[in-house]
Amino acid sequence: MRFTALVLSATLLAPLTAMAGEDSVPPVTDPLVKKECGECHMAFQPAFLPAASWRKMMATLGDHFGEDASLDAVTRDKIESYLVANAGRGRVDRANPPLRITELNWFRHEHREGEVRRMRAKRNVKTLADCAACHRDADRGYFEDD
Numbered sequence: 607m608r609f610t611a612l613v614l615s616a617t618l619l620a621p622l623t624a625m626a627g628e629d630s631v632p633p634v635t636d637p638l639v640k641k642e643c644g645e646c647h648m649a650f651q652p653a654f655l656p657a658a659s660w661r662k663m664m665a666t667l668g669d670h671f672g673e674d675a676s677l678d679a680v681t682r683d684k685i686e687s688y689l690v691a692n693a694g695r696g697r698v699d700r701a702n703p704p705l706r707i708t709e710l711n712w713f714r715h716e717h718r719e720g721e722v723r724r725m726r727a728k729r730n731v732k733t734l735a736d737c738a739a740c741h742r743d744a745d746r747g748y749f750e751d752d
Protein backbone atom coordinates (compact mmCIF):
# COMPACT_ATOMS: atom_id res chain seq x y z
CA MET A 607 0.00 0.00 0.00
CA ARG A 608 1.34 3.41 -0.83
CA PHE A 609 2.10 5.99 1.80
CA THR A 610 0.67 8.76 -0.35
CA ALA A 611 -2.67 7.05 -0.59
CA LEU A 612 -3.07 7.08 3.14
CA VAL A 613 -1.64 10.32 4.31
CA LEU A 614 -5.06 11.79 4.91
CA SER A 615 -6.89 8.69 5.83
CA ALA A 616 -9.55 9.44 8.38
CA THR A 617 -8.21 6.79 10.71
CA LEU A 618 -5.04 7.22 12.64
CA LEU A 619 -3.56 3.76 12.56
CA ALA A 620 -3.75 3.12 8.85
CA PRO A 621 -1.19 5.74 7.84
CA LEU A 622 1.20 4.66 10.57
CA THR A 623 1.05 1.05 9.49
CA ALA A 624 1.56 2.07 5.90
CA MET A 625 4.43 4.37 6.73
CA ALA A 626 6.29 1.68 8.61
CA GLY A 627 6.69 -0.18 5.36
CA GLU A 628 7.77 2.81 3.28
CA ASP A 629 11.23 4.22 3.50
CA SER A 630 10.78 7.43 1.58
CA VAL A 631 8.39 10.03 0.28
CA PRO A 632 8.98 11.01 -3.37
CA PRO A 633 11.12 14.17 -3.30
CA VAL A 634 10.40 17.31 -5.32
CA THR A 635 12.03 16.91 -8.73
CA ASP A 636 10.81 20.05 -10.52
CA PRO A 637 13.51 22.78 -10.41
CA LEU A 638 10.94 25.58 -10.53
CA VAL A 639 9.09 24.20 -7.51
CA LYS A 640 12.37 23.61 -5.68
CA LYS A 641 13.38 27.19 -6.29
CA GLU A 642 10.14 29.05 -5.66
CA CYS A 643 8.82 26.88 -2.85
CA GLY A 644 12.16 26.18 -1.25
CA GLU A 645 13.15 29.76 -0.65
CA CYS A 646 11.75 30.25 2.84
CA HIS A 647 11.49 26.61 3.96
CA MET A 648 12.14 23.17 2.53
CA ALA A 649 10.13 22.52 -0.64
CA PHE A 650 7.56 20.21 0.95
CA GLN A 651 6.85 16.95 -0.88
CA PRO A 652 3.51 17.24 -2.70
CA ALA A 653 2.43 13.81 -1.43
CA PHE A 654 2.01 15.27 2.06
CA LEU A 655 -1.14 17.18 1.06
CA PRO A 656 -4.07 16.38 -1.25
CA ALA A 657 -4.82 18.27 -4.47
CA ALA A 658 -7.56 20.38 -2.87
CA SER A 659 -5.07 21.69 -0.33
CA TRP A 660 -2.51 22.63 -2.99
CA ARG A 661 -5.16 24.37 -5.10
CA LYS A 662 -6.28 26.43 -2.16
CA MET A 663 -2.71 27.28 -1.19
CA MET A 664 -1.79 28.33 -4.72
CA ALA A 665 -4.88 30.55 -4.87
CA THR A 666 -3.94 32.36 -1.66
CA LEU A 667 -0.19 32.99 -2.05
CA GLY A 668 -0.66 36.70 -1.40
CA ASP A 669 -1.28 35.79 2.22
CA HIS A 670 0.70 32.62 2.76
CA PHE A 671 0.84 32.07 6.51
CA GLY A 672 1.29 35.80 6.92
CA GLU A 673 3.90 36.12 4.15
CA ASP A 674 3.53 37.40 0.63
CA ALA A 675 4.59 34.47 -1.55
CA SER A 676 2.87 35.70 -4.74
CA LEU A 677 4.11 34.55 -8.13
CA ASP A 678 3.38 35.60 -11.68
CA ALA A 679 0.45 33.71 -13.21
CA VAL A 680 2.53 31.48 -15.50
CA THR A 681 4.87 30.34 -12.72
CA ARG A 682 1.98 29.90 -10.34
CA ASP A 683 0.09 27.69 -12.81
CA LYS A 684 3.13 25.53 -13.56
CA ILE A 685 3.79 24.96 -9.88
CA GLU A 686 0.17 24.20 -9.14
CA SER A 687 0.08 21.62 -11.94
CA TYR A 688 3.12 19.86 -10.48
CA LEU A 689 1.78 19.86 -6.92
CA VAL A 690 -1.64 18.63 -7.98
CA ALA A 691 -0.21 15.91 -10.24
CA ASN A 692 1.92 14.59 -7.37
CA ALA A 693 -0.50 15.26 -4.53
CA GLY A 694 -1.38 12.76 -1.86
CA ARG A 695 -4.65 10.96 -2.27
CA GLY A 696 -7.17 10.70 0.46
CA ARG A 697 -10.46 12.10 1.54
CA VAL A 698 -10.56 15.64 2.68
CA ASP A 699 -13.14 18.35 3.32
CA ARG A 700 -13.05 20.01 -0.09
CA ALA A 701 -14.65 23.20 1.18
CA ASN A 702 -11.99 23.59 3.82
CA PRO A 703 -8.89 21.54 2.96
CA PRO A 704 -5.99 21.55 5.44
CA LEU A 705 -3.04 23.79 4.51
CA ARG A 706 -0.61 22.54 7.11
CA ILE A 707 1.11 19.16 7.07
CA THR A 708 1.92 19.78 10.72
CA GLU A 709 -1.79 19.80 11.59
CA LEU A 710 -2.66 16.47 10.00
CA ASN A 711 -3.60 13.66 12.38
CA TRP A 712 -0.76 11.32 11.47
CA PHE A 713 1.74 14.17 11.84
CA ARG A 714 0.51 15.13 15.29
CA HIS A 715 0.58 11.51 16.30
CA GLU A 716 4.16 10.97 15.09
CA HIS A 717 5.35 14.18 16.72
CA ARG A 718 3.88 14.12 20.18
CA GLU A 719 6.49 11.87 21.80
CA GLY A 720 9.13 13.07 24.24
CA GLU A 721 11.83 12.42 21.66
CA VAL A 722 10.45 15.20 19.46
CA ARG A 723 10.34 17.61 22.38
CA ARG A 724 13.90 16.73 23.36
CA MET A 725 15.20 17.21 19.82
CA ARG A 726 13.27 20.43 19.46
CA ALA A 727 14.75 21.90 22.63
CA LYS A 728 18.27 20.65 21.99
CA ARG A 729 18.40 21.94 18.42
CA ASN A 730 16.42 25.08 19.18
CA VAL A 731 13.89 24.29 16.47
CA LYS A 732 11.43 27.16 16.18
CA THR A 733 8.71 25.36 14.28
CA LEU A 734 7.79 21.77 13.49
CA ALA A 735 7.44 22.90 9.87
CA ASP A 736 11.26 22.97 9.81
CA CYS A 737 11.43 19.27 8.94
CA ALA A 738 15.13 19.31 8.06
CA ALA A 739 16.10 20.51 11.52
CA CYS A 740 15.38 16.99 12.76
CA HIS A 741 15.23 14.89 9.59
CA ARG A 742 18.60 15.47 7.95
CA ASP A 743 17.50 14.03 4.61
CA ALA A 744 14.00 15.52 4.62
CA ASP A 745 14.44 17.19 1.25
CA ARG A 746 15.35 13.82 -0.25
CA GLY A 747 12.21 12.34 1.25
CA TYR A 748 13.70 10.38 4.15
CA PHE A 749 12.09 10.81 7.55
CA GLU A 750 12.94 7.61 9.35
CA ASP A 751 16.01 8.63 11.30
CA ASP A 752 17.39 11.96 12.36
Ligand code: HEC
Nearest residue numbers: 642643645646650671673674675705706707708709733735
Ligand atom coordinates in the same frame (compact mmCIF):
# COMPACT_ATOMS: atom_id res chain seq x y z
C1 HEC B 1 8.21 34.29 1.32
C2 HEC B 1 8.46 33.03 2.03
C3 HEC B 1 7.72 31.80 1.55
C4 HEC B 1 7.64 31.28 0.28
C5 HEC B 1 8.26 31.84 -1.00
C6 HEC B 1 6.84 30.08 0.39
N1 HEC B 1 6.48 29.85 1.69
FE1 HEC B 1 5.42 28.26 2.38
N2 HEC B 1 5.49 29.04 4.26
C7 HEC B 1 6.10 30.23 4.63
C8 HEC B 1 5.91 30.45 6.04
C9 HEC B 1 6.42 31.65 6.84
C10 HEC B 1 5.17 29.34 6.52
C11 HEC B 1 4.76 29.07 7.96
C12 HEC B 1 5.90 28.32 8.62
C13 HEC B 1 5.63 27.99 10.07
O1 HEC B 1 4.50 28.01 10.54
O2 HEC B 1 6.60 27.63 10.74
C14 HEC B 1 4.95 28.48 5.38
C15 HEC B 1 4.27 27.26 5.45
C16 HEC B 1 4.02 26.42 4.40
C17 HEC B 1 3.34 25.15 4.49
C18 HEC B 1 2.76 24.54 5.76
C19 HEC B 1 3.83 23.91 6.65
C20 HEC B 1 3.21 23.21 7.83
O3 HEC B 1 3.08 23.82 8.89
O4 HEC B 1 2.84 22.03 7.68
C21 HEC B 1 3.27 24.62 3.23
C22 HEC B 1 2.67 23.29 2.85
C23 HEC B 1 3.93 25.58 2.36
N3 HEC B 1 4.39 26.64 3.10
C24 HEC B 1 4.05 25.41 0.98
C25 HEC B 1 4.64 26.36 0.14
C26 HEC B 1 4.62 26.25 -1.31
C27 HEC B 1 3.95 25.15 -2.11
C28 HEC B 1 5.33 27.32 -1.80
C29 HEC B 1 5.61 27.69 -3.23
C30 HEC B 1 4.47 28.03 -4.03
C31 HEC B 1 5.75 28.11 -0.63
N4 HEC B 1 5.30 27.50 0.50
C32 HEC B 1 6.51 29.28 -0.69
C33 HEC B 1 6.80 31.07 3.78
C34 HEC B 1 6.97 30.90 2.43
Ligand code: HEC
Nearest residue numbers: 625707716721722725726731734735736737740749750751
Ligand atom coordinates in the same frame (compact mmCIF):
# COMPACT_ATOMS: atom_id res chain seq x y z
C1 HEC C 1 11.76 18.69 16.42
C2 HEC C 1 12.15 17.59 15.52
C3 HEC C 1 11.26 17.23 14.35
C4 HEC C 1 10.74 18.06 13.38
C5 HEC C 1 10.91 19.57 13.25
C6 HEC C 1 10.00 17.21 12.47
N1 HEC C 1 10.08 15.91 12.87
FE1 HEC C 1 9.26 14.32 11.91
N2 HEC C 1 9.83 13.11 13.44
C7 HEC C 1 10.64 13.48 14.50
C8 HEC C 1 10.84 12.34 15.39
C9 HEC C 1 11.68 12.32 16.66
C10 HEC C 1 10.08 11.28 14.81
C11 HEC C 1 9.85 9.89 15.38
C12 HEC C 1 11.08 9.07 15.39
C13 HEC C 1 11.37 8.50 14.07
O1 HEC C 1 10.64 7.61 13.61
O2 HEC C 1 12.37 8.93 13.45
C14 HEC C 1 9.49 11.79 13.56
C15 HEC C 1 8.75 11.02 12.69
C16 HEC C 1 8.33 11.45 11.42
C17 HEC C 1 7.73 10.60 10.40
C18 HEC C 1 7.47 9.12 10.52
C19 HEC C 1 8.72 8.40 10.11
C20 HEC C 1 8.53 6.90 10.15
O3 HEC C 1 8.89 6.26 9.17
O4 HEC C 1 8.05 6.41 11.18
C21 HEC C 1 7.49 11.37 9.31
C22 HEC C 1 6.90 10.94 7.97
C23 HEC C 1 7.92 12.72 9.66
N3 HEC C 1 8.43 12.72 10.94
C24 HEC C 1 7.81 13.79 8.82
C25 HEC C 1 8.11 15.09 9.19
C26 HEC C 1 7.83 16.25 8.35
C27 HEC C 1 7.20 16.20 6.97
C28 HEC C 1 8.25 17.34 9.06
C29 HEC C 1 8.14 18.79 8.67
C30 HEC C 1 6.83 19.25 8.18
C31 HEC C 1 8.79 16.86 10.34
N4 HEC C 1 8.68 15.50 10.38
C32 HEC C 1 9.33 17.66 11.34
C33 HEC C 1 11.16 14.73 14.72
C34 HEC C 1 10.84 15.87 14.01
